[in-house]
Amino acid sequence: MNAGRICIINQMPVRWLAVALLCISSLSCSGGIDIEGSLEGAPAIFPDYAGVTIPVNMAPLDFRLDSDCESAAIISNGDDSILVKGPEFRIPMKAWKRLTAGGGDICVRVLVNKDGKWLSYDPFGIKVLDAPIDRYITYRLIDPGYETWNEMGLYQRDVETFTETAIIRNTVTDRNCMNCHSFSDRRHDRMVFHMRAQHGGTYVIKDGSIEKLNTKTPETISALVYPQWSPDGRYIAFSVNDTFQAFHSSSPDRIEVYDTESDVVVYDTETRTLASSRLLMSADRLETFPSFSHDGRTLYFCSSPQVKMPEEYRQVRYSLCSIGFDPETMTFSDTVDTVYTGGSSTFPRVSPDGRYLMFTEAEFGNFHIWHKGADLKVMDLNTGEMLNTGDINSPDVESYHSWSGDSRWVVFSSRRLDGLYTRLFITHLNEDGTFTKPFLLPQQDSRYYDRLYKSYNIPEFVDDRVDVTEKEIVECAFNSSGTDVKFRK
Amino acid sequence: MSVVLLPVGCGIKGSDMGGTDWNDIIADYQDTSQTVVFDNLARLNLALAQTGQLAERAFTYTQAGPGGLIPEWGQKPRTGALLSDIFYSMGYVALSQRYAFETLVQDEPEYSDRMLARLVETNLIFGAYPVAEKYINRLEDRDKLRRSAVSYRAFLYDDSAVEADSVLGAKRRCIPEDDFLSDEGTLGEQLKIIIRTNPKHRATVDYLGMIYLLDCNFDAFKGMLDEFYGTLALESLPVSFSEAACMMSEIYPDYWKSVGVDIGIYRRYTDFKKLLESGRSPEKYRKTYWYYVMMVNSL
Numbered sequence: 001m002n003a004g005r006i007c008i009i010n011q012m013p014v015r016w017l018a019v020a021l022l023c024i025s026s027l028s029c030s031g032g033i034d035i036e037g038s039l040e041g042a043p044a045i046f047p048d049y050a051g052v053t054i055p056v057n058m059a060p061l062d063f064r065l066d067s068d069c070e071s072a073a074i075i076s077n078g079d080d081s082i083l084v085k086g087p088e089f090r091i092p093m094k095a096w097k098r099l100t101a102g103g104g105d106i107c108v109r110v111l112v113n114k115d116g117k118w119l120s121y122d123p124f125g126i127k128v129l130d131a132p133i134d135r136y137i138t139y140r141l142i143d144p145g146y147e148t149w150n151e152m153g154l155y156q157r158d159v160e161t162f163t164e165t166a167i168i169r170n171t172v173t174d175r176n177c178m179n180c181h182s183f184s185d186r187r188h189d190r191m192v193f194h195m196r197a198q199h200g201g202t203y204v205i206k207d208g209s210i211e212k213l214n215t216k217t218p219e220t221i222s223a224l225v226y227p228q229w230s231p232d233g234r235y236i237a238f239s240v241n242d243t244f245q246a247f248h249s250s251s252p253d254r255i256e257v258y259d260t261e262s263d264v265v266v267y268d269t270e271t272r273t274l275a276s277s278r279l280l281m282s283a284d285r286l287e288t289f290p291s292f293s294h295d296g297r298t299l300y301f302c303s304s305p306q307v308k309m310p311e312e313y314r315q316v317r318y319s320l321c322s323i324g325f326d327p328e329t330m331t332f333s334d335t336v337d338t339v340y341t342g343g344s345s346t347f348p349r350v351s352p353d354g355r356y357l358m359f360t361e362a363e364f365g366n367f368h369i370w371h372k373g374a375d376l377k378v379m380d381l382n383t384g385e386m387l388n389t390g391d392i393n394s395p396d397v398e399s400y401h402s403w404s405g406d407s408r409w410v411v412f413s414s415r416r417l418d419g420l421y422t423r424l425f426i427t428h429l430n431e432d433g434t435f436t437k438p439f440l441l442p443q444q445d446s447r448y449y450d451r452l453y454k455s456y457n458i459p460e461f462v463d464d465r466v467d468v469t470e471k472e473i474v475e476c477a478f479n480s481s482g483t484d485v486k487f488r489k
Numbered sequence: 490m491s492v493v494l495l496p497v498g499c500g501i502k503g504s505d506m507g508g509t510d511w512n513d514i515i516a517d518y519q520d521t522s523q524t525v526v527f528d529n530l531a532r533l534n535l536a537l538a539q540t541g542q543l544a545e546r547a548f549t550y551t552q553a554g555p556g557g558l559i560p561e562w563g564q565k566p567r568t569g570a571l572l573s574d575i576f577y578s579m580g581y582v583a584l585s586q587r588y589a590f591e592t593l594v595q596d597e598p599e600y601s602d603r604m605l606a607r608l609v610e611t612n613l614i615f616g617a618y619p620v621a622e623k624y625i626n627r628l629e630d631r632d633k634l635r636r637s638a639v640s641y642r643a644f645l646y647d648d649s650a651v652e653a654d655s656v657l658g659a660k661r662r663c664i665p666e667d668d669f670l671s672d673e674g675t676l677g678e679q680l681k682i683i684i685r686t687n688p689k690h691r692a693t694v695d696y697l698g699m700i701y702l703l704d705c706n707f708d709a710f711k712g713m714l715d716e717f718y719g720t721l722a723l724e725s726l727p728v729s730f731s732e733a734a735c736m737m738s739e740i741y742p743d744y745w746k747s748v749g750v751d752i753g754i755y756r757r758y759t760d761f762k763k764l765l766e767s768g769r770s771p772e773k774y775r776k777t778y779w780y781y782v783m784m785v786n787s788l
Contacts, residue, residue, distance in 0.1 A: 143594045146587050148564055150597040246670040249583045249679065252617065256670055310670050418619035450626060453600070 036117040043110040043121040050124035053436035055133035060091035064446035070113035103130030134461035141454040162444040174198040184229035188464040199477040212482040219487040230296040236267045237290035257367035262288040273488045277332035294354035299325045318344045351407035369399045392435045402460045411459045422455035511536040530557035543695040544727035549776040566595040579696040580663030586611035614661045662687040688722035732778035
């Protein structure tokens with residue numbers, strides 16, 4: 001360790017000083033490797049896990065080093081250290097759990113053997129918070145555009161391991177389209193999603209049963225589309241949309257998806273009725289992406305003045321709005337509040353503790369997964385002030401997002417890796433309102449994402465494994481003609 | 490270094506349509522007025538476009554309307570691949586990429602080599618290098634296309650190399666500066682924007698003119714000539730366009746003279762008219778645009 005490196009340590013924030021000291025101490029426990037020198041800079045690893053913060057129950061952060069040299073890594077928590085061989089660094093599960101148990105700081109020192117000498121890159125730290133995250137993340141795996149689809153499905157990933165299991169795949173439902181899943185308060189036993197084309201309908205899983213619904217009514221412009229379930233599990237808010245897709249000639253955005261009409265409705269799972277308000281179905285506005293507040297008494301949604309489509313698609317600006325909702329009577333307040341007006345905002349999601357409102361913002365439009373400029377924004381609902389989300393956004397797309405049960409973690413989708421295939425990143429909201437560096441959902445094989453030609457879509461935290469089986473869903477899809485929902489006038 | 494557009498039927502997966510290069514496709518085409526398979530005719534027209542002959546020779550074959558130039562997709566993978574080739578040929582890179590992707594998805598889980606290659610090409614053209622690299626990695630895993638993949642890799646993150654390449658550079662120069670959506674206006678209007686962007690991209694003008702001629706849309710064709718004749722895009726008229734200009738002289742007197750049509754072509758046109766007026770067979774003019782308009786298109 002030379003004097004220059006000690007100077008760098010002195011410039012570090014206090015919490016990273018501990019990590020640096022930890023890394024110095026790890027030199028003494030190098031698994032039998034004699035480190036004979038150092039290399040300038042950070043190792044070129046993928047995924048970039050340097051300096052990230054993770055929950056205690058996260059699976060090992062396996063990574064690879066892009067180097068032709070023999071390589072190894074010393075991973076240490078101060079009391080214990082392990083040596084892992086590269087360039088594919090697969091950290092044994094048991095050792096990882098041992099190193100991360102109880103939280104704390106982990107130091108990773110990557111070594112390469114050049115000309116018979118082991119040289120060390122600058123070590124990096126990983127902060128482990130002793131608070132578990134919701135154990136499952138659900139998502140859809142789909143091709144990123146354009147019009148046709150082939151294989152797709154809804155999946156769940158156990159974040160404590162690398163296990164991914166299918167909830168329902170379209171290979172067992174005649175290759176139809178399935179989309180827009182939502183859970184009530186992250187409960188694995190309350191789920192809704194749609195199937196389109198063959199076996200079309202909205203599937204509601206609740207109280208141990210699956211029900212198929214036919215949701216197009218004479219009063220609504222389409223079948224139900226974008227859902228979000230109320231925390232108490234009785235109501236599901238949906239948009240109804242008339243949606244079109246077109247292709248850009250030169251914009252890096254590639255695809256534009258736009259609505260010519262849209263409204264917001266609420267579905268009562270007990271009476272199987274829909275209700276809305278003239279304020280949510282106005283002819284001169286587009287209303288979409290509804291979302292309940294943490295107490296279920298406010299419905300957030302996005303609203304834009306109607307414009308001529310597609311000619312004026314770049315003029316569409318959605319504001320975040322809210323309307324009061326009375327769960328006892330399934331009625332709405334007489335006024336709409338504008339919560340935020342910036343660029344064009346979508347996907348409002350209130351943290352379970354009711355403190356924060358996260359949403360996605362881009363220059364225009366509403367289908368931000370195709371907008372390179374789309375970023376995540378967070379409003380502190382106590383103060384109305386915006387948090388600094390600069391550290392979690394990238395020059396590419398950030399779009400869908402979901403809060404963890406403790407309101408401290410967010411999983412979100414981003415196209416930052418290659419500009420097209422959406423991947424999942426997780427970040428932690430610190431007490432001071434800042435976010436930690438997002439980390440890519442780890443995979444055991446560091447080339448997993450290189451070989452995956454599907455996008456992750458609609459990531460949602462879930463408290464436990466969704467235990468309805470594919471077979472049960474298929475039986476409902478194939479055998480039920482569906483229940484017609486009614487619109488309450 | 491030049492990346493060559495992979496011709497349909499070049500021996501890789503999904504290609505069972507015969508021919509190993511454009512000239513072979515033209516030579517192998519079975520012309521019959523009895524049965525026209527739109528995909529086959531569109532492939533022939535593509536081969537003519539790729540060899541600079543579309544607007545010169547298209548009517549020497551039996552044409553069958555706009556569907557024989559740009560067939561209906563109908564979500565058929567084979568037609569999707571063909572459409573990707575056609576739009577690539579005409580310099581409409583975004584739609585070429587769109588149909589390549591649609592076809593790739595339909596091919597899952599094998600994924601068509603040719604459509605992967607097209608996605609590499611179109612992403613290189615757009616400068617979307619990270620995703621181009623992802624597809625190149627995939628191609629490198631396949632023995633047959635490893636060499637192509639290596640040649641593509643040389644273009645990654647190197648705008649100068651892309652722009653200097655005879656194919657990729659020409660296509661990049663077709664990308665309009667001002668973006669438009671595929672459902673804004675007609676295909677003809679969109680191709681005009683591409684021609685204004687890169688007037689030297691000959692296939693775009695040829696396809697645009699052929700769209701109008703096969704549709705017998707003389708007003709739109711005249712609008713095209715009014716804008717582009719005498720410019721870099723259309724310094725002189727190819728045979729089909731000249732023949733159409735002769736017919737348009739029925740509406741606009743001496744129009745053929747104003748767009749530089751060879752007098753020999755105009756004399757043949759007057760002879761064609763005489764045959765029709767006298768009730769005799771115009772069969773000797775079977776391989777002209779006049780015959781298409783008067784005989785084939787009126788069926």
